[in-house]
Amino acid sequence: MTPEADHRGRPGPSTGDAGAPQVTVDGVAVTARTGQTVAGLLVSAGRTSWRSTRGGGRPRGLFCGIGVCFDCLVEVNGVPDVRACQRLVADGDDIRTAPRPRPAAPGGPAGDGTRTGEA
Amino acid sequence: MARLIAVVGAGPAGMAAALAAADAGAEVVLVDAAPRVGGQYHRQPPPGLADQHAGPGFARLEAELAGHPRVRHLAETVVWALEPRPGGHRLHLRTGPADSPHRTARVLDPAALVLATGAHDRALPFPGWDLPGVVTAGAAQALAKGQRVAVGRRVLLAGTGPFLFPVAQSLIEVGAHLVGVLEANRVGATAAGWLARPAALLAGRAKLPELAGYLGLLARHRIAYRTGHAVLAAHGTDRVEAVTTARLTRDWRVVPGSARRIAVDAVCVGFGFTPQLELAVAAGCDLDATGTCVRVDIAQATSTPGVFAAGELTGVGGADLAAAEGRVAGASAARHLGLAVPVPRAALRQVRAGRGFAAALAGAYPVRPGWRSWLTEDTLVCRCEEVSYGALCQAVRQRAALGGRVLRLTSRVGLGPCQGRICGRNAAELAEALLCRADQRPPLTPAASARRPIAAPIRLGELATTPTEPSEHGFASTDPTDRSEA
Numbered sequence: 001m002t003p004e005a006d007h008r009g010r011p012g013p014s015t016g017d018a019g020a021p022q023v024t025v026d027g028v029a030v031t032a033r034t035g036q037t038v039a040g041l042l043v044s045a046g047r048t049s050w051r052s053t054r055g056g057g058r059p060r061g062l063f064c065g066i067g068v069c070f071d072c073l074v075e076v077n078g079v080p081d082v083r084a085c086q087r088l089v090a091d092g093d094d095i096r097t098a099p100r101p102r103p104a105a106p107g108g109p110a111g112d113g114t115r116t117g118e119a
Numbered sequence: 120m121a122r123l124i125a126v127v128g129a130g131p132a133g134m135a136a137a138l139a140a141a142d143a144g145a146e147v148v149l150v151d152a153a154p155r156v157g158g159q160y161h162r163q164p165p166p167g168l169a170d171q172h173a174g175p176g177f178a179r180l181e182a183e184l185a186g187h188p189r190v191r192h193l194a195e196t197v198v199w200a201l202e203p204r205p206g207g208h209r210l211h212l213r214t215g216p217a218d219s220p221h222r223t224a225r226v227l228d229p230a231a232l233v234l235a236t237g238a239h240d241r242a243l244p245f246p247g248w249d250l251p252g253v254v255t256a257g258a259a260q261a262l263a264k265g266q267r268v269a270v271g272r273r274v275l276l277a278g279t280g281p282f283l284f285p286v287a288q289s290l291i292e293v294g295a296h297l298v299g300v301l302e303a304n305r306v307g308a309t310a311a312g313w314l315a316r317p318a319a320l321l322a323g324r325a326k327l328p329e330l331a332g333y334l335g336l337l338a339r340h341r342i343a344y345r346t347g348h349a350v351l352a353a354h355g356t357d358r359v360e361a362v363t364t365a366r367l368t369r370d371w372r373v374v375p376g377s378a379r380r381i382a383v384d385a386v387c388v389g390f391g392f393t394p395q396l397e398l399a400v401a402a403g404c405d406l407d408a409t410g411t412c413v414r415v416d417i418a419q420a421t422s423t424p425g426v427f428a429a430g431e432l433t434g435v436g437g438a439d440l441a442a443a444e445g446r447v448a449g450a451s452a453a454r455h456l457g458l459a460v461p462v463p464r465a466a467l468r469q470v471r472a473g474r475g476f477a478a479a480l481a482g483a484y485p486v487r488p489g490w491r492s493w494l495t496e497d498t499l500v501c502r503c504e505e506v507s508y509g510a511l512c513q514a515v516r517q518r519a520a521l522g523g524r525v526l527r528l529t530s531r532v533g534l535g536p537c538q539g540r541i542c543g544r545n546a547a548e549l550a551e552a553l554l555c556r557a558d559q560r561p562p563l564t565p566a567a568s569a570r571r572p573i574a575a576p577i578r579l580g581e582l583a584t585t586p587t588e589p590s591e592h593g594f595a596s597t598d599p600t601d602r603s604e605a
């Protein structure tokens with residue numbers, strides 16, 4: 001088997017522990033671990049949500065974990081809509097989570113009522 | 120190229136298919152979106168994240184694939200579209216970091232195709248299921264196995280089926296405090312499902328020690344495993360802070376007075392699996408009677424000549440069955456190319472036994488109709504487009520039975536970025552129930568909702584660089600000069 005090395009320029013999964021990727025999350029410098037996904041990095045930093053929906057301004061983070069649901073979108077190096085659960089962190093990545101506009105939630109088809117109240 | 124077989128998906132099914140086909144003399148290209156082979160079952164933490172849990176069986180498989188002169192593995196490569204061409208199909212591939220605009224494009228014209236694209240968790244909607252901290256059981260599993268991270272500190276696991284057990288084990292291993300495991304089906308109902316198929320139970324005998332092991336693990340950690348229970352609602356403002364659980368009747372309606380509130384910071388839900396059908400549907404493969412799986416014959420051949428399918432795509436039955444089906448599919452694909460291949464008798468036997476076991480599983484852990492009573496008017500049915508149950512009801516009533524597309528267009532259910540993968544099946548069942556009440560025909564079949572010309576996300580800008588002709592190895596590619604994004 002000859003694994004393709006099309007995506008050089010970032011640590012592949014076989015480079016071991018050396019050279020842990022240095023990245024920024026919303027401008028803050030963070031040392032990631034080789035092989036970590038952006039979602040893995042965010043969740044281990046204690047984040048549960050990192051964007052909000054267009055309609056109702058609902059917070060969203062990880063949901064399916066395998067690239068199917070598109071809940072976990074982040075911006076990486078200026079490119080929006082990158083699935084955080086699928087994207088491996090690479091050295092130098094500039095990761096931006098979406099600011100969280102607290103909803104007046106007018107246009108949302110379901111209003112903001114899905115959250116079933118306080119805890 | 121005459122002897123080229125493409126295998127899409129490198130889980131247990133695809134790995135086995137690639138080896139079987141290559142051993143029979145075919146040239147194999149094994150394509151998977153992930154950086155490593157293994158699929159969902161053999162998901163490995165990358166070397167940078169220590170604490171490898173690779174079983175010896177997997178290590179051997181991975182080494183065998185890596186050393187095989189006729190297997191070429193395309194890692195981090197998605198098949199984003201499949202189109203018919205004279206005498207076969209053309210696959211459109213992209214290689215590179217997920218969702219990057221700088222991926223390498225290729226097309227591949229294999230002489231035979233094995234689809235082993237697996238499945239994803241089915242999540243049922245309930246009030247608050249879109250709060251952050253509510254994830255699928257598979258997400259918790261992928262995060263634990265692949266990233267060595269627990270999805271939360273106080274975690275509740277709920278849903279149905281034996282998949283909850285390995286997820287519980289992984290959560291314990293990564294240090295989560297598991298406050299309980301809720302199985303929605305009742306023991307009595309489950310046992311009846313098993314007893315309806317004694318032969319299958321016998322076939323699944325090998326699984327019993329495994330099951331006993333899981334129950335022992337939960338007991339040692341004093342984790343309650345409650346059957347006939349489910350999460351009815353998740354509460355919180357910016358994230359889940361508590362859940363309401365309740366006892367269920369046999370058909371999953373709530374037993375009055377049984378609701379309890381539990382503080383948690385994560386909830387994992389899994390109600391079985393939904394096969395990833397889009398490439399099979401694009402290849403014109405017939406689905407089975409349930410409309411959720413690809414129909415295959417004893418040789419794993421689909422209704423489309425030259426296209427074979429294996430693994431969860433053809434029915435959910437676990438990794439061993441997936442691997443056995445893969446061996447059969449790989450051999451059949453090689454035979455389709457005219458290679459002399461001995462009949463894979465052992466694998467065929469395993470498939471037969473495994474299918475019986477899978478049918479028994481499906482009978483024991485069905486999704487029962489009472490889940491629809493958990494929804495409130497404002498529960499989101501479609502997460503992407505934020506369509507509530509109330510809005511869906513209204514759309515169904517207005518446009519009764521005019522067909523799936525119409526329903527989608529009037530309510531926007533299924534029109535979001537996931538293309539209905541998360542909401543399609545649930546919305547179809549909800550709409551069907553509403554229409555049955557109104558005495559009309561169901562509007563949306565799963566097959567209709569799996570018709571997705573774009574099987575994996577691709578950026579508009581990337582479409583401009585799509586190669587049109589494959590080169591000698593059945594390949595064509597664009598060669599972007601700058602692939603780094605930093």
Ligand SMILES: Cc1cc2nc3c(=O)[nH]c(=O)nc-3n(C[C@H](O)[C@H](O)[C@H](O)COP(=O)(O)OP(=O)(O)OC[C@H]3O[C@@H](n4cnc5c(N)ncnc54)[C@H](O)[C@@H]3O)c2cc1C
Nearest residue numbers: 128130131132152158159160197198236237257430431438
């Ligand atoms: C998130 C998740 C975790 C699971 N964990 C376990 C577990 O720990 N234990 C267990 O017993 N069972 C687990 N399962 C059940 C599991 O699906 C089966 O046991 C087994 O992995 C099925 O094997 P498969 O080969 O059919 O599919 P999979 O293992 O799912 O493999 C399918 C592969 O196809 C690839 N693929 C799909 N579409 C494309 C495309 N268009 N282009 C490129 N590649 C593609 C995927 O990347 C994936 O690697 C899990 C399921 C899920 C969804």
Ligand code: FES
Nearest residue numbers: 063065069070085
């Ligand atoms: S969590 Fe579903 S796509 Fe990432």
Ligand code: FES
Nearest residue numbers: 501502503535542
């Ligand atoms: S959840 Fe409905 S389209 Fe994604």
